Amino acid sequence: MISFELSEQQKQMKELTHYLAEYEIRPIALETERLKKVPEEFLNQMNQMGIHLNTASFKGDKAKNGRPKKENEANRMGVIAMEELAWGDAAITLSLPGPGLGGPPIMTSGTPEQQERFLTIFTADQPRWGAYALTEPDAGSDASGIRTSARKVDRGYILNGQKIFITNGARASWVVVFATVDPSLGRAGHRAFVVEKGMEGFSSPKIADKMGLRANETAELVFEDCFVPQENLLGGEKLYEQRASKASGFQVAMKTFDSTRPIVAAMAIGIARAAYEYTLDIVKKDFPKHGRLYQISLEMLAEAEQDIAAARLLTWEAAWKADIGIENAKEAAMCKALAGQMALVVCKKCLDLLGPVGLTGHLVEKWYRDVKVFDIFEGTNEIQHLVVARRQYAPYNIRV
Numbered sequence: 001m002i003s004f005e006l007s008e009q010q011k012q013m014k015e016l017t018h019y020l021a022e023y024e025i026r027p028i029a030l031e032t033e034r035l036k037k038v039p040e041e042f043l044n045q046m047n048q049m050g051i052h053l054n055t056a057s058f059k060g061d062k063a064k065n066g067r068p069k070k071e072n073e074a075n076r077m078g079v080i081a082m083e084e085l086a087w088g089d090a091a092i093t094l095s096l097p098g099p100g101l102g103g104p105p106i107m108t109s110g111t112p113e114q115q116e117r118f119l120t121i122f123t124a125d126q127p128r129w130g131a132y133a134l135t136e137p138d139a140g141s142d143a144s145g146i147r148t149s150a151r152k153v154d155r156g157y158i159l160n161g162q163k164i165f166i167t168n169g170a171r172a173s174w175v176v177v178f179a180t181v182d183p184s185l186g187r188a189g190h191r192a193f194v195v196e197k198g199m200e201g202f203s204s205p206k207i208a209d210k211m212g213l214r215a216n217e218t219a220e221l222v223f224e225d226c227f228v229p230q231e232n233l234l235g236g237e238k239l240y241e242q243r244a245s246k247a248s249g250f251q252v253a254m255k256t257f258d259s260t261r262p263i264v265a266a267m268a269i270g271i272a273r274a275a276y277e278y279t280l281d282i283v284k285k286d287f288p289k290h291g292r293l294y295q296i297s298l299e300m301l302a303e304a305e306q307d308i309a310a311a312r313l314l315t316w317e318a319a320w321k322a323d324i325g326i327e328n329a330k331e332a333a334m335c336k337a338l339a340g341q342m343a344l345v346v347c348k349k350c351l352d353l354l355g356p357v358g359l360t361g362h363l364v365e366k367w368y369r370d371v372k373v374f375d376i377f378e379g380t381n382e383i384q385h386l387v388v389a390r391r392q393y394a395p396y397n398i399r400v
């Protein structure tokens, strides 16, 4: 039996994050974007309140029947909170302190020592960030083609290569970096390393200038003979020896998306809802005198509401499956593709309805630019469809 009622804890999280979005985040959104600057003081306050960039983990803590020993709500709490915060502003939300995209690989594949070392630094005394670095200039959608190299040496590895488009990468205390010990091995050669800020040979020379999400930092990372100690190989040597044939490093990278794609979908839904609600207010106030146009506008907005609701249901399903320990890769890919596409259409529809007014220093115009990347990062829509097709058609021996 599926219940759509929020638990007490979920309701409280929704109310708190909506309050913050409405009264703290939205009022500084336009100015923050104009300055292209992360609002440090505000993020400091959020950190003290324990409001982090929430990328809850797919929990592997299962009992014999395949269900987790204890149901957790982390993924559902994550999607509820992220929708509200992104309703306030997605760039500021993505800049919130916390392990970010780097959290799930450490939670799912890190040794207990690594989890203790890297995940307990996110305390109230000082804002800190984590990051996840997979994308390279010649390896985005096809992550199996990464070229950042990891050469085994005494007591560790030497990394060389370049990563691009890394969210919060320049300010992160550590970054989960994917590299290959031998490109000819393909996926089986992949390893994940936790590279720490200040390690010799690790730098972040550039922040990208983007069309949207301009206040959030997207960094280039460079590794030049960067020595990474053995203890920072994620999961330790054993992880890769035991499952070498299954390409463990690549799996660590992909598994991350099962918990992060619903979070990204929820943020896209938050932006679409913001644009929809904002436009509806204006239509209700200014359009009644236009007769037929008023009717058409209301019908267009009703369709937007329906599409937002559909994307949310799929997103909640993906998050719920993650919480109870059921395989959710297909739902995670579907909700991410649907929400990214839907949010772009809804924001465009809102701009169309507002006409030229919407184009001039307006939140709707900003939302339209912000939302575009939601059908690109964490895998483009074409890649989400590939993930779905592979899972859907595998039982029929159809290769996609």
Ligand SMILES: Cc1cc2nc3c(=O)[nH]c(=O)nc-3n(C[C@H](O)[C@H](O)[C@H](O)COP(=O)(O)OP(=O)(O)OC[C@H]3O[C@@H](n4cnc5c(N)ncnc54)[C@H](O)[C@@H]3O)c2cc1C
Residues within 6 Å of the ligand: 101, 132, 133, 134, 135, 137, 139, 140, 141, 142, 164, 165, 166, 167, 168, 210, 213, 218, 373, 376, 377, 378, 379, 380, 381, 382, 383
């Ligand atoms: C703001 C922002 C933040 C990001 N944050 C991070 C981060 O924190 N960490 C990180 O590692 N990466 C990050 N990325 C990178 C992002 O995940 C990649 O941009 C994305 O995966 C697409 O890769 P690409 O840019 O190389 O495009 P490409 O892979 O070159 O794709 C170009 C086009 O070809 C299509 N295409 C490619 N392969 C296929 C195929 N097999 N079938 C059909 N179509 C195909 C794609 O759908 C796309 O339309 C971020 C990107 C942005 C813009």
